[in-house]
Amino acid sequence: MKCVGIVGIGTCLPSNVVANRDLEEIMETTDEWIRSRTGIEERRIASDDIDTSDMAIVAAKNALLNADMDASDIDLILVATATPDYVFPSVACMVQEGLGIPNVPAMDLSAACSGFVYAVVTGKQFIDSNTYKNVLVIGSEKFSKIIDWNDRNTSVLFGDGAGAVILSEVSEGKGILAFEIGADGTGAKHLLVDNKTNFVTMNGREVFKFAVRQMPETSLSVIEKAGLTAEDVDFLVPHQANIRIIDTARARLGLEKDKVSTTVTNHGNTSAASIPLALFSEIENGKIHDGDVIVLVGFGGGLTWGSICLRW
Numbered sequence: 620m621k622c623v624g625i626v627g628i629g630t631c632l633p634s635n636v637v638a639n640r641d642l643e644e645i646m647e648t649t650d651e652w653i654r655s656r657t658g659i660e661e662r663r664i665a666s667d668d669i670d671t672s673d674m675a676i677v678a679a680k681n682a683l684l685n686a687d688m689d690a691s692d693i694d695l696i697l698v699a700t701a702t703p704d705y706v707f708p709s710v711a712c713m714v715q716e717g718l719g720i721p722n723v724p725a726m727d728l729s730a731a732c733s734g735f736v737y738a739v740v741t742g743k744q745f746i747d748s749n750t751y752k753n754v755l756v757i758g759s760e761k762f763s764k765i766i767d768w769n770d771r772n773t774s775v776l777f778g779d780g781a782g783a784v785i786l787s788e789v790s791e792g793k794g795i796l797a798f799e800i801g802a803d804g805t806g807a808k809h810l811l812v813d814n815k816t817n818f819v820t821m822n823g824r825e826v827f828k829f830a831v832r833q834m835p836e837t838s839l840s841v842i843e844k845a846g847l848t849a850e851d852v853d854f855l856v857p858h859q860a861n862i863r864i865i866d867t868a869r870a871r872l873g874l875e876k877d878k879v880s881t882t883v884t885n886h887g888n889t890s891a892a893s894i895p896l897a898l899f900s901e902i903e904n905g906k907i908h909d910g911d912v913i914v915l916v917g918f919g920g921g922l923t924w925g926s927i928c929l930r931w
């Protein structure tokens with residue numbers, strides 16, 4: 620089997636920062652409540668004229684620059700999103716037009732906050748099977764458009780943004796070592812977008828219980844599948860939903876705090892965009908080194924989960 624890895628990464632964050640204090644002005648909440656329950660201090664909220672595809676295109680262009688590739692090198696576009704511009708066309712088709720690469724296949728993938736991991740795993744299959752060489756995988760969300768700003772239980776949690784990676788064949792021993800994806804539809808009712816209101820509704824406690832069980836479990840499982848142990852892990856990039864959930868996974872893996880990404884503080888929960896946004900931040904911070912063993916792990920609506928163990 621081929622070694623498939625990330626050869627380029629790029630992001631897009633809207634410029635508008637909304638701090639917890641700003642939310643205190645519009646709803647009955649406090650900076651202290653949000654910080655202590657979630658770890659979130661601020662999030663980015665896109666303006667009305669920016670949609671999911673706009674952020675996806677910017678992130679994709681940045682990833683191409685980072686990989687030193689032309690758009691014409693891409694032969695498959697996958698976009699993980701729960702907040703597409705339209706039911707159809709897909710965001711992926713809009714990205715294809717935005718990048719000016721006619722005829723390459725393009726599709727969206729729906730697995731809520733696990734979407735990015737699902738999409739990377741899907742892209743890898745096409746490279747493994749020699750069908751495509753360079754796959755553009757994007758997680759992009761304008762979650763703010765499905766938030767009920769009158770519902771303090773959900774509105775304080777989410778943010779907007781996009782992250783993109785390019786998957787290609789990499790040198791022997793590097794790239795994705797193992798992956799796991801899973802779903803439990805019996806938990807679908809706990810986290811969904813209501814058809815009538817088009818707003819997110821969530822049973823926070825049930826999702827919390829699921830996440831603190833599933834995140835460490837799937838992380839340990841993928842490490843084992845890679846033939847490694849938790850001690851071999853250099854850095855954990857978990858889905859950024861809640862610092863208490865991240866801390867539980869970190870403790871189960873026995874990792875020090877500086878080996879785990881916690882961009883939730885500044886981004887909030889950006890759903891399918893959170894893992895590539897976090898990964899990019901840690902690369903920028905100099906936390907990820909050549910040859911490091913990294914675990915990406917997500918969970919979300921569905922309920923779904925997914926993890927990837929890779930060597931950078």
Ligand code: ACO
Nearest residue numbers: 648652656731732771772775823824826827860861919920
């Ligand atoms: N400000 C102030 N008070 C609030 C707020 C707020 N923003 N939101 C809720 N409260 C109140 C509640 O009304 C409740 O009051 P009550 O006791 O009088 O009824 C109280 O705070 C405590 O609420 P809890 O639900 O017990 O708070 P908890 O400690 O469970 O934290 C939270 C809530 C943060 C939502 C937590 O349950 C959580 O993080 N769950 C997981 C959510 C998650 O990860 N979602 C993303 C999934 S990914 C995807 O696919 C989209």
